[in-house]
Amino acid sequence: MAFSLARLARQPALTPRALVGLARRSLQSEAAPALRPLSAGHLEHHLTDKPRALTPNKDLVFGHTFSDHMLQVEWTADAGWGNPRIQPYGKISLEPSAVVFHYAFECFEGMKAYKDAKGHARLFRPDLNMNRLLRSTGRVALPSFEKDQLLECIKELVRTEKRWIPSGKGYSLYIRPTVIGTQETLGVAPSNRALLFVICSPVGPYYRTGFNAISLNANAESVRAWPGGTGDFKIGSNYAPTVKIQLEAAKRGLQQNLWLFGKDHQITEVGTMNCFVLLKNEQGETELVTPELDGCILPGVTRDSILGLAREWNEFKVSERKITMGEVKRAAQDGRLIEMFGAGTACIVSPIKRIQYMGEDIMVPLDPSDPTCQAGPITRRLNDELLAIQYGEIEHPWSVVID
Numbered sequence: 001m002a003f004s005l006a007r008l009a010r011q012p013a014l015t016p017r018a019l020v021g022l023a024r025r026s027l028q029s030e031a032a033p034a035l036r037p038l039s040a041g042h043l044e045h046h047l048t049d050k051p052r053a054l055t056p057n058k059d060l061v062f063g064h065t066f067s068d069h070m071l072q073v074e075w076t077a078d079a080g081w082g083n084p085r086i087q088p089y090g091k092i093s094l095e096p097s098a099v100v101f102h103y104a105f106e107c108f109e110g111m112k113a114y115k116d117a118k119g120h121a122r123l124f125r126p127d128l129n130m131n132r133l134l135r136s137t138g139r140v141a142l143p144s145f146e147k148d149q150l151l152e153c154i155k156e157l158v159r160t161e162k163r164w165i166p167s168g169k170g171y172s173l174y175i176r177p178t179v180i181g182t183q184e185t186l187g188v189a190p191s192n193r194a195l196l197f198v199i200c201s202p203v204g205p206y207y208r209t210g211f212n213a214i215s216l217n218a219n220a221e222s223v224r225a226w227p228g229g230t231g232d233f234k235i236g237s238n239y240a241p242t243v244k245i246q247l248e249a250a251k252r253g254l255q256q257n258l259w260l261f262g263k264d265h266q267i268t269e270v271g272t273m274n275c276f277v278l279l280k281n282e283q284g285e286t287e288l289v290t291p292e293l294d295g296c297i298l299p300g301v302t303r304d305s306i307l308g309l310a311r312e313w314n315e316f317k318v319s320e321r322k323i324t325m326g327e328v329k330r331a332a333q334d335g336r337l338i339e340m341f342g343a344g345t346a347c348i349v350s351p352i353k354r355i356q357y358m359g360e361d362i363m364v365p366l367d368p369s370d371p372t373c374q375a376g377p378i379t380r381r382l383n384d385e386l387l388a389i390q391y392g393e394i395e396h397p398w399s400v401v402i403d
């Protein structure tokens with residue numbers, strides 16, 4: 001993969017036909033010049049002599065504070081990966097012609113490091129983030145990398161930044177691996193240079209004062225993702241176009257946009273979270289539903305983990321299937337809608353209380369036994385169980401101790 005991309009990127013201004021020919025030849029070629037792989041064994045430490053003061057937990061705002069160091073690795077089509085470096089967090093200098101600025105050659109990940117009660121640093125299913133990043137780089141013709149080696153480098157970065165992992169349940173160090181194309185030309189072609197970097201941001205619980213259920217705008221006009229598109233990849237170009245739609249929801253006092261697709265208004269995702277619906281279905285079974293991974297859904301680590309936990313409980317039916325606004329509306333009218341929530345690394349779960357859809361309000365029950373409550377019992381239980389695993393209160397293979 002890295003090899004064939006490298007060959008492509010080294011060619012000046014290629015016609016599409018020449019590109020296809022080259023891709024074929026480079027895939028078939030046996031005498032491949034060895035490009036340097038990404039190797040944690042070559043990790044260099046260049047530590048800051050000006051460590052900064054930590055932000056008190058109470059002042060943490062998501063994504064506003066960054067730790068002292070970052071990981072950085074450069075790639076070129078001719079040489080492959082350079083030495084990974086842990087270096088002071090700071091500015092990146094690029095030419096204005098760098099392709100990332102013009103054609104959004106960019107992909108990223110979002111993961112967290114947690115501090116457990118014994119003070120050990122832990123990651124949660126980090127292999128899934130590495131797999132997803134590798135899939136993303138492939139989709140935007142950025143170089144392939146050795147995912148186990150990158151994970152080793154990230155672990156070392158987190159160990160270096162351990163004092164930046166805030167203590168306390170709900171607090172964590174958000175980790176943002178990013179890959180950008182840095183070729184300094186304006187042709188739309190594979191970038192012959194790339195930069196991989198990882199930055200870390202101490203974050204607090206999404207809901208400081210316990211859960212706060214959100215209201216959604218179910219938007220039938222704007223589409224986030226479509227079949228054959230890129231909605232199932234964490235690439236930067238998927239996100240900027242959603243902000244305007246998000247603002248329109250906010251103007252109507254609604255916290256998130258519920259992304260629909262198709263004439264039948266299929267539910268896809270909520271904001272930048274996967275969406276779950278718990279209902280009594282038309283056959284009278286209790287069922288937890290999330291849309292299947294049909295190419296329009298971002299394959300969330302939290303989504304997969306919730307499906308795993310719920311299937312392990314084996315207390316109700318768990319489905320990955322199409323679900324439409326019509327089905328949710330009918331369930332609400334018949335008193336069969338039980339709970340609804342969004343799921344993602346940042347918030348874990350985000351309970352939903354109301355959906356504005358075609359000029360109507362669909363109310364989602366929270367906890368019928370506690371009218372002041374902001375999350376239904378299953379939403380709460382999934383959240384609590386995931387957190388207990390992430391913070392090492394329950395030993396589970398998903399939680400990896402790294403120091």
Ligand SMILES: *Cc1c(COP(=O)(O)O)cnc(C)c1O
Pocket residue numbers: 110234269271272273274298299300301302303343344345346
């Ligand atoms: C990142 C993301 C999610 C959640 O994925 P997690 O791996 O659970 O954090 C869901 N939807 C979109 C669009 C995302 O970008």
